[in-house]
Amino acid sequence: MLQVEISASVRETSGKGAMRRLRSEGITPAVVYGAGADALALQMETKTLTATLLKIVRRNAVVSLKIDENTEKSVVVKEIQTDPITDALVHADFCEIDLEKAKLFNVPIKLTGTSKGVDLGGFLEFAKKEVELKGKPLDIPNEVTLDITALNIGDSLTFSAIAVPAGVEVMDKADKTCVAVNK
Numbered sequence: 001m002l003q004v005e006i007s008a009s010v011r012e013t014s015g016k017g018a019m020r021r022l023r024s025e026g027i028t029p030a031v032v033y034g035a036g037a038d039a040l041a042l043q044m045e046t047k048t049l050t051a052t053l054l055k056i057v058r059r060n061a062v063v064s065l066k067i068d069e070n071t072e073k074s075v076v077v078k079e080i081q082t083d084p085i086t087d088a089l090v091h092a093d094f095c096e097i098d099l100e101k102a103k104l105f106n107v108p109i110k111l112t113g114t115s116k117g118v119d120l121g122g123f124l125e126f127a128k129k130e131v132e133l134k135g136k137p138l139d140i141p142n143e144v145t146l147d148i149t150a151l152n153i154g155d156s157l158t159f160s161a162i163a164v165p166a167g168v169e170v171m172d173k174a175d176k177t178c179v180a181v182n183k
Contacts, residue, residue, distance in 0.1 A: 001105075001140045002061040004052055009068050011041040028089050032065060032075055034096035042067065050089050053080060060105050062137050065094060074099050074137075097137060104171060105140045106130045109162070109178065113149030117181030122153040127177045131159060135168035146179060156180035 011029060013022070019029050028046045033039040042065075056063075056077070065073045075094035083090055097103065108130050118124050133140055144162050151157065160174035172178075 001137055002056055002059055002142055003064065003138075004056055004061055005064045005066060006044065006049060006052055007066045007069075008042040008044045011043040014041065023088075023090070028092060030092040030094065032067075032073060032094040032096055034075075035098070037096070040067075044092070046089055049092065053077065053089075053092075059142065060107065060137075060140060062097070062099070063094065076137075099137055102134050102136055104132055104134050105137075107133050107141060108143045110143045110145045111179065112145050112147050115148045115151040115181050117151050117153040117155060120153060122181040122183060124148070124151075125180050125182055127179065128172070131162055131178070132171040133164060133168050134171050135165075139165055139167045141165060141168075148179060148181075151179075151181045153181050153183055 008030065022029055022043060026046050027043045028049050030042040030044055031039050032042060061076070063075045063077065065075050067073065073096050075096050077092065078095040079093040080089065081091040082088060115124060131144055141164070144164065146157055146161060148157065156177045157179050158174060159170050159172040159176055159178050161178070162170055164170060
């Protein structure tokens with residue numbers, strides 16, 4: 001799984017006016033919650049946060065959140081709020097996770113090779129472009145691959161054909177079709 005690092009500091013202010021001042025200074029308000037603790041109000045440099053979020057957009061990522069240089073939390077991005085007109089970053093929510101507990105993640109499926117059936121005029125059809133995996137966050141791969149070279153017209157691959165690392169299990173039904181070549 002992708003890992004990134006973001007620096008933050010504890011935010012002492014709250015309210016609409018104070019948040020507008022922060023945003024005008026290039027700082028984005030944020031909050032981290034979870035792990036049975038109270039929510040912690042944070043502030044982050046907008047430019048750095050935006051660049052980091054663009055690296056991990058639509059991907060599973062564990063964020064090492066360094067708070068005031070003395071505290072570190074492992075979190076996932078829960079929600080990003082943007083201005084509907086300017087698309088500027090307005091607020092970020094992070095959820096603290098335990099790296100030793102198994103969780104569910106949706107991971108994209110990448111196809112490799114060129115199917116014989118497609119070369120003969122068949123159509124490649126995905127039943128699902130993602131697979132649901134369960135495991136410790138750092139054991140989850142960024143993507144899983146399926147080799148479709150041997151598929152002829154009428155052939156298919158099921159979720160049981162997906163190879164995953166040790167300690168990770170596929171949650172989709174093993175006999176369910178993942179990809180097929182049809183006429």
